[in-house]
Amino acid sequence: xxxxxxxxxxxxxxxxxxxxxxxxxPGPGQVRVQFRAVGVNPADWRLVTGVLKDSMPLEFPxxxxxxxxxxxxxxxxxFEGFSVGDExxxxxxxxxxxxxxxxxxxxxxxxxxxxxxxxxxxxxxxxGAAFSALKQLAVGPDDVVLIHAAAGGVGSAAVxxxxxxxxxxxxxxxxxxxxxxxxLGAFPVTYGPGLAERIRAAAQDAGPVTAVxxxxxxxxxxxxxxxxxxxxxxxxxxxxxxxxxxxxxxxVQLQEGRIWEAATLAAEGLLTFTISGRFPLIExxxxxxxSRTGHVRGKIVLFP
Ligand SMILES: NC(=O)c1ccc[n+]([C@@H]2O[C@H](COP(=O)([O-])OP(=O)(O)OC[C@H]3O[C@@H](n4cnc5c(N)ncnc54)[C@H](OP(=O)(O)O)[C@@H]3O)[C@@H](O)[C@H]2O)c1
Numbered sequence: 001x002x003x004x005x006x007x008x009x010x011x012x013x014x015x016x017x018x019x020x021x022x023x024x025x026p027g028p029g030q031v032r033v034q035f036r037a038v039g040v041n042p043a044d045w046r047l048v049t050g051v052l053k054d055s056m057p058l059e060f061p062x063x064x065x066x067x068x069x070x071x072x073x074x075x076x077x078x079f080e081g082f083s084v085g086d087e088x089x090x091x092x093x094x095x096x097x098x099x100x101x102x103x104x105x106x107x108x109x110x111x112x113x114x115x116x117x118x119x120x121x122x123x124x125x126x127x128g129a130a131f132s133a134l135k136q137l138a139v140g141p142d143d144v145v146l147i148h149a150a151a152g153g154v155g156s157a158a159v160x161x162x163x164x165x166x167x168x169x170x171x172x173x174x175x176x177x178x179x180x181x182x183x184l185g186a187f188p189v190t191y192g193p194g195l196a197e198r199i200r201a202a203a204q205d206a207g208p209v210t211a212v213x214x215x216x217x218x219x220x221x222x223x224x225x226x227x228x229x230x231x232x233x234x235x236x237x238x239x240x241x242x243x244x245x246x247x248x249x250x251x252v253q254l255q256e257g258r259i260w261e262a263a264t265l266a267a268e269g270l271l272t273f274t275i276s277g278r279f280p281l282i283e284x285x286x287x288x289x290x291s292r293t294g295h296v297r298g299k300i301v302l303f304p
Contacts, residue, residue: 003304005097005284006061010050013285013292016064016097026076026102033088033103035070037121038096038281040300041153045288047094058094064284065096065302069111069120079105087111091124091259097284099304109259112267119266122273122299126153127262130161130213132255133236137211141166144207146199146228149216150186151177153299154238157271158213159184161262164270170202170209172221180274180297191216196224210234214249222247274298 002021009015026032044064046052072086082088082105089109095101111120133154139145145162149155150171162169163185171186172195181188187206189198203209212225217239225235225247232248240251255261265271277300279287287300 002098002100003281004063004099005281006063007048008060010048010053013045013048013288015048016285016288018282021098023100023102026074026079028076029079029081029105030076030102031072031079031082031088031105031108032074032100033068033070033090033108034073034100035068035090035096035098035304036117037069038065038302038304039067039121039123039125040277040287040291040302041066041125042291042294043125044097045292048288056094063095063097064288066094067091067121067124068096068101069117073100081105082108082110087117087120089120089124089259089263091128097281097302099281109263112263114267115263118275118301119273120263121301122153122275123262123266124259126273126299127157127161127266127271128254128258129238129252130154130157131258131262131265133213133238133252134158134161134165135255135258136236136250136253137213137234139165139167139211143167143210144203145169146209146212146225147171147186148191148212148214148218148221148224149173150181150184150188151297152215153273153296154215155213156184156274156298157262158215159186160271161265162213164265167211168206170199170206172199174295177297191218191220195220196227199224199228212236212249214239214244217241217244219243222249225249275301277301278303
């Protein structure tokens, strides 16, 4: 018997309930996976509170979460893609907040040797978006990338991946995260009034900004991007909306193979997620509240 975290209507994270779930045996092309770690993303609390109800309508009861890592415990008939005992990463439509799931094998990525399941669970959404955005920008050794919200899941992955691509990085964060960004290898800048001037000052050491990844999408971050970057085609946001659209900043286009590529960087020691919150799965409501603060460093992980 599997256990799931579900909700029957939108509301505060306390609407989440815990309940048992009977799983059907895996069919052709499917495997049963025991989740060992589940990644938490801002989209999860937005899903539960109804912020996404127009863009992602749900059938209730619904299960939040779109990324997890675990172990294959059963494979469907005549299936050779994965074997019992394989470690896999899952990324898909909502439903990761459970102990086990029967999943389509085409939504799975093998966990490379040397990557823990905790790290693997963090890769799909934040790592996948960061990797995709930097590929979209064709970031390389001649670049200095400005990363807005560089201490979060997407931002901290992007700081590391940009450096893996040979680029220099200027990152924005609160005062509390300046040392953290420095440890990641970025030139840190605090956001807030005077942001563009502080970025220009950092560029004296880092070099002029040639590309921007915006992982926060505030009026301030968009204005700084517009002020600093003459070639707007070299800006991408993971927070699409009118503000970025009007400024000519493209939305991230998720790239095929991004999870495997990001996982490979993790296996090479070039991408490590800082885990700032670990919660038992049954305390998912607390994890969503922590995510909702908007000040997560790295990632939050749930443990089934
Ligand atoms: N389209 C996609 O596929 C995709 C994929 C992943 C994420 N996203 C979106 O991208 C955004 C970032 O996601 P995430 O997972 O990185 O979120 P997160 O882990 O919750 O990180 C949020 C970060 O934002 C920083 N921050 C808060 N206010 C800020 C401000 N005014 N200026 C600059 N930074 C600020 C915080 O740093 P401090 O604590 O230092 O303030 C925190 O580290 C979310 O909106 C998410 O939904 C989209």
